[in-house]
Amino acid sequence: MTSLLEMSGISKNFDGFQAISNLSLQIGEPELRAVIGPNGAGKTTFMDIITGKTKPDEGSIRFGEDSRSLIGMSESEIARLGIGRKFQKPTVFEAQTVRENLAMALKNPRGPFSVLFYKKTREGAARLEEIAEEINLTDHLARPAGELSHGQKQWLEIGMLLAQSPRLLLVDEPAAGMTAHEREHTTDILKKAAETRAVIVVEHDMEFVRRLNCKVTVLHEGSVLAEGSLDHVTKNKTVVDVYLGRSDAGD
């Protein structure tokens, strides 16, 4: 397992609020990692910093074999480098069909002119069908994405991530608002995706994290509080105090 993403000494202060302080984290390829933490622990800022939405005040982020620094790159450059992001609220393009949503995400040249003259290919269509099957949306390809149920939108967004063929997937609360059955399928999709790439899942739901059965990083006040298996971190006294102890999720 080689290290794909290396964050070290990252800090970010928003007008006096220390969202992230001296955060260091490494992700291998392939790897499945769950990031948990109470509200305000800096989970969203952590993702914003990796994807280029927020610039950190200090620290370095390096990605890939040649350890390219992500700091200073735009969101679209980072995405083209192979980092995909799924938002907490499902954000799909509701006016367009499921097929169009997936086609936009497919890994292809991203410049305006190559997109203008883009011709559909057989490989692209096949890849699209394959992803649709994986996210259970084969029968809905021609429907506008706005008509899908909440859970289906979440899947579509995960499907769009897969279509991007990223090396690192950042997934923010994928199971939010899903039924038990939908959660189970989501777990399968994420586990399968993590066989070939790095996947970071930010999640509140302990049961869901347990099912992912992977290494867990606990964030608290913008830095790493504990790291290890779920059983290991739930035994940690500080973790229990700051997080699990005051929520009903401590099973």
Place this chain on the structure above:
Amino acid sequence: MTKEHTPRTSFVARNPSVLYLLMALGLFTAVVAVLSEATGVGLISTSFVKTLGKTLCLCLIAIAMDVVWGYCGILSLGHFAFFGIGGYAIGMWLMYARTEIIVAESLAGQVIPPTPQEISDAIGNQIFGVVGSSEFPLIWAFADSLFIQLAFVVLVPGLLALIFGWLAFRSRVTGVYLSILTQAMTLALSLYLFQNDSGLRGNNGLSGLQNVPGLADSGQDVVSLAFFLASALALALGYLLFAWITDSKLGNIIQAIRDDESRVRFLGYHVESYKLFVFTITAIVAGIAGALYYPQAGIINPAEIAPIASIYLAVWVAIGGRGRLYGAVIGAALVSLLSSWFTGGGAPSINLGFYTIQWVDWWLVLLGGTFVLVTLFAPKGIGGLFDKLVRKS
């Protein structure tokens, strides 16, 4: 469900409006041409042919506006500035070349043939006397070349849109702030042109544009029909171009940018390049539409570029229905024709006993009321109602 709906259908099948619009436009052009004064039938007066030709140009800028606003979500209040620039660019040649012919005729009788300098001075006097000058400003350097001025019709709006768009989009100015910025650009251009030393005759603008040099022998009936046909052709080509762009994958991306710009960034698309492309290409089409419009209007002055014109353009597209090209055509044609009917004294006044409704004054109230009603009750505009009818049948 999916198996029946294959995405590999033809362009026309995916965009049925293209076929209908081209057929309707072809029929309309043929009828107008046959009934015009140019063929001798004369059921449609030359001035009405000009009105119809101008309307086609307004439809062309309206589809450009629909692409930039309805599809890409950039509410530009500056596209009429590009339209005006196109008009000024062609107007300079029209005015220069025609004045040159007049001057040459008046000097022809002299014993000593006039020197080129004398001819140039005389033309300058004719054109700029009205603003108390006779010198040719620098921007008229190529006014004698039809080819270069035609290139300017495309290049000047294109470059202005490129530079302005680059500055605005890279700073991530969006939404209402961008609208205000485009309006400021339009206002600045208009105020600049109002000055006598702008080199474009201040508030007099350029006039006599209906007289095409070299076609003095053909009457206005033929010239106006020719411009009408050219406008119809331009609208057809513009419609095809924009239908192709919006049907392409780029069409998907720009609609995605309209709906959630930051999400598109995380898909790896450089949003600013896409906006810049759309802003620039629509500005170029607006310039071409203006270059066809003003020779039919006969006169262009800075008031045409005032921000209100661009706001009207947005109103047409909103009433016609954003995000559907035919909606923009319907909106622009309907509202602009009704506008000239109501404000041109065509609509009969309504006597209420205690007050008489004069449409010249009340048209704007009617238009504003319609706009509010459409926004409230038919947010997808006339085109949206149209869609509902088609789906029901």
